[in-house]
Structure formats: C-alpha cells, structure tokens
Amino acid sequence: MQPLRPVLFHPHIPSVEYIEQTLLPDTYEVRTAKTIPDLADAIIRLGIRGAPALGCAGACGVALSALLTKADSILEFVKQVKSDANLLKNTRPTAVNLFYGIDYVLNVVESALTIEEAKSRAVDAAREVIDSDSRTCHAIGKTGLSVIPDGARILTHCNAGALACAEWGTALGVIRSAHEAGKNISVYSCETRPLLQGSRLTTWELLRDEIDVTLITDSMAAVLMRKGEIDVVVVGADRIVSDAVFNKIGTYMHAVCAHAHNIPFYIAAPLSTFDEKSSESMITVEERDPDEVRKIRGCVTSPDQVPVWNPAFDATPVHLISGIITEYGIFSLPGDIEIINQLKKDKNIQV
Numbered sequence: 001m002q003p004l005r006p007v008l009f010h011p012h013i014p015s016v017e018y019i020e021q022t023l024l025p026d027t028y029e030v031r032t033a034k035t036i037p038d039l040a041d042a043i044i045r046l047g048i049r050g051a052p053a054l055g056c057a058g059a060c061g062v063a064l065s066a067l068l069t070k071a072d073s074i075l076e077f078v079k080q081v082k083s084d085a086n087l088l089k090n091t092r093p094t095a096v097n098l099f100y101g102i103d104y105v106l107n108v109v110e111s112a113l114t115i116e117e118a119k120s121r122a123v124d125a126a127r128e129v130i131d132s133d134s135r136t137c138h139a140i141g142k143t144g145l146s147v148i149p150d151g152a153r154i155l156t157h158c159n160a161g162a163l164a165c166a167e168w169g170t171a172l173g174v175i176r177s178a179h180e181a182g183k184n185i186s187v188y189s190c191e192t193r194p195l196l197q198g199s200r201l202t203t204w205e206l207l208r209d210e211i212d213v214t215l216i217t218d219s220m221a222a223v224l225m226r227k228g229e230i231d232v233v234v235v236g237a238d239r240i241v242s243d244a245v246f247n248k249i250g251t252y253m254h255a256v257c258a259h260a261h262n263i264p265f266y267i268a269a270p271l272s273t274f275d276e277k278s279s280e281s282m283i284t285v286e287e288r289d290p291d292e293v294r295k296i297r298g299c300v301t302s303p304d305q306v307p308v309w310n311p312a313f314d315a316t317p318v319h320l321i322s323g324i325i326t327e328y329g330i331f332s333l334p335g336d337i338e339i340i341n342q343l344k345k346d347k348n349i350q351v
C-alpha cells in the first residue's frame with residue numbers, strides 16, 4: 001500500500017498539493033492550492049488538518065508565497081511574504097505546529113540577502129519540514145513500542161494518523177509501528193463528533209493498513225474501560241503547554257475515564273508540538289461554525305436556530321497523562337520541562 005502523503009510541495013508549478021480530507025472516506029481526491037487564499041481556505045475548511053500536517057502546509061505556504069511574489073527589492077519581497085504568512089497564521093489558532101512550520105520558512109526568507117536566494121532556500125526549508133516530520137513520526141512510533149504490550153486493545157480519538165502529518169502519524173504512528181513489529185493489537189477508534197475525524201479518517205487509514213479496528217461513538221468509551229476492554233489510550237496533540245495538553249474536543253473526557261479506571265493514557269507528539277513556555281490559560285481554543293454541531297455532514301439533526309457551543313479542542317491537565325511519546329523518548333510534565341526546552345534548543349526547534 002502506498003504511504004499517504006497529505007501535503008506535498010511542487011515548486012515548478014508552483015503549488016501545494018493536498019488530499020481533500022473533508023471528502024473522505026467516500027471520495028479520495030487530490031487538490032492543488034496555487035494561491036495563498038486557496039491554501040488558507042483549505043486549512044479553515046479542514047481540507048488539510050491535524051497539527052503536524054498544518055505545520056507542513058504552513059511551511060509550503062510560505063515557500064509558495066516566496067515563489068509567487070514579484071518585488072523590486074528584497075525589503076518589499078520580505079514584506080509581501082510576511083503578509084502572506086500572517087494570512088496563513090490567522091486560519092486556525094490552536095495547533096502550534098502551524099506557527100512552527102510558517103516561522104521555520106519565514107526565518108529563512110528573512111535572513112536571505114537576495115530574492116533569488118530567498119526563493120531557493122524557502123523551497124528547501126519547506127521540503128525539510130515535510131521530510132523531518134516524516135522521520136519524526138517513524139521515531140515516535142519506535143519510542144511508543146515500549147508502552148504497547150502484545151495483545152493490547154488501544155483506544156484512540158480523532159485522527160492523529162498519516163493524514164494529520166507528513167505521513168505515518170503520531171498516535172497512529174505508534175499503532176502502525178506496533179503492528180509492523182508483529183504485535184497483535186486491536187484499536188477502538190472514537191467517532192469524534194462533530195466532524196467525525198475518528199470514523200471518517202482513522203478507521204479508513206487503519207482498514208487500509210489491515211490493522212484490526214472497531215468504531216465506537218465517543219460516549220461508548222467509558223463503558224469499554226469499565227468492562228476492562230481497553231489496555232491503553234493513545235492520542236495526538238495540537239499544543240502541549242506546561243500544565244496541559246490541547247487536543248481534539250473529547251480527549252479530556254477519555255483522560256478522566258482512563259484515570260478513573262487505572263488505564264495508562266499517552267499522548268504521542270513531536271517536539272514541535274511543545275509550547276512549554278505557555279500555560280493553559282494563555283491559549284486560544286478555536287470555536288467553529290455552530291452548523292457543524294446542528295448538522296452531520298450537511299444533514300440537519302437539530303432545530304435550525306438552537307444555540308450551540310462548538311470548541312474544536314479541549315485541554316487535559318498533565319496529572320492525567322501517563323507520558324508524552326516523542327521522537328526523543330517518553331516525557332512527563334511538569335517534571336521534564338527543562339529537558340524538553342534544552343532538546344528544542346539543541347535541535348533548533350523554535351516555537
């Protein structure tokens with residue numbers, strides 16, 4: 001089976017190619033963004049989604065801007081690319097990887113001496129972000145092997161798979177690596193209302209890889225835990241701050257239940273998802289269109305005008321988390337904050 005690569009950069013067209021995730025699983029369609037507003041729209045609509053994939057899209061977006069920008073001076077050039085970068089930054093506020101990817105390429109553009117140098121270095125930097133995310137996800141998968149026993153029944157929420165990254169995945173990277181290592185595992189995938197990333201994307205990815213998966217609604221997880229049918233929970237993250245982990249709405253509920261039933265609860269995420277200098281109260285949680293809750297994939301399921309609260313993410317306090325599986329080992333917060341900070345400096349990961 002060909003690996004899924006949800007975001008690719010084509011400098012010669014120039015364009016960003018992406019898998020249109022809102023259409024899955026019914027339709028697999030590859031689309032092309034040739035302008036910054038097109039790319040921003042794909043991000044807002046969740047055509048491209050998942051923290052590391054947003055980082056890749058942000059990086060490609062800045063490189064695309066660099067290739068599209070016509071300017072007479074490097075100063076004017078940088079000003080235009082910065083303005084496009086800001087447009088991309090204003091798409092979704094919570095996943096820190098988006099800002100990491102954008103800033104990684106923007107820094108390269110800002111330090112170039114000529115427009116030609118800026119263009120060619122931006123292309124290389126965007127490719128680096130994608131390639132490094134791919135290597136990172138495989139490393140996260142290897143790290144995670146130690147927490148997945150043979151025979152494990154694993155619960156996951158949302159989609160932290162290849163579709164949410166450059167490929168392979170974070171939480172699903174751990175699951176894929178365990179499967180590849182010959183462990184006999186099975187997965188419960190929570191549906192993930194309102195936008196169904198668990199049922200539409202996670203089950204699709206796992207079936208494609210012939211990994212044993214059962215779909216449940218979000219409200220069924222607690223019962224399975226109480227019945228002793230979940231051995232471990234592994235989910236991804238959108239932003240990891242000093243006192244909490246932000247991830248798809250519903251994650252906190254699973255963490256509380258896992259804690260109540262003594263089930264290990266792991267986050268799988270790259271170092272680029274850490275924003276350890278911030279704390280929970282400093283972070284903006286994206287609130288989305290009420291119709292995403294009033295309807296299910298366009299089909300009306302509630303009265304037209306019923307008031308709705310639709311936060312896309314929640315925060316799980318660190319005391320509910322057994323460990324954070326990264327490409328450099330498994331860490332705990334707040335205890336390992338200095339190690340993480342140092343690792344990010346050593347690896348030049350500026351978030």
Ligand code: MRU
Binds near residue numbers: 095157160169
């Ligand atoms: O709103 P989404 O679909 O972008 O939310 C995605 C998630 O919450 C994922 O769990 C998270 O980004 C980790 S992806 C490796």
